[in-house]
Amino acid sequence: MRIILIGPPGAGKGTQCQRLVDLLRVPHLSTGEMLRAEIRARSTEGLQANRFMELGQLVPDTLVLGMVTKRLELADCRAGFLLDGFPRTLPQAASLDDLLERRAMNVDGVLELSVPRDELVRRMLARRRADDNPEVFSNRIAIFEAQTAPLLEYYARQEKLATIDGLGDADDIFGRIKIALGKFARDASR
């Protein structure tokens, strides 16, 4: 299956991604992770990306697209993949559609992990990461709302969107995700 997981920072994407890759047995393609690996390797891409990431801003589309295109060409993606943190802008989504279409593929479904803003802030205060200071975190939420939320409409129009209530127990949330996967599979076989 080819699945996209979309959610604001702090929605619990990491936890659910782990469960999803275990269930679907597909590679987990997290652009945030790929970028952090580039930074660790001190590559040109990493150095370029770091300036944006430190501020909680999005890295330029061209840099991310180049990375994702290369990754999708690897053999392990043939059986499917789970995209996490990509696409994050409408141009990224349109480029992904083009990229897949050229390979006669499409996305089976898009999972939106939905969590209210006050809960995201509460969770952020309870954990800590370098880009988690309150100002940077608020910036990441604002960017999500401005740049990434429009993708929900984009995929809803393609009848691919499933909105998952991201509140509560991780097992319950995963239960809701499994129901949505069942629907994606039924839609694909129609």
Ligand code: AMP
């Ligand atoms: P994440 O681990 O998905 O929260 O991503 C961490 C940071 O990496 C984000 O705040 C962005 O600066 C950058 N990033 C990750 N994915 C993308 C993307 N698809 N487009 C632009 N920037 C990204």
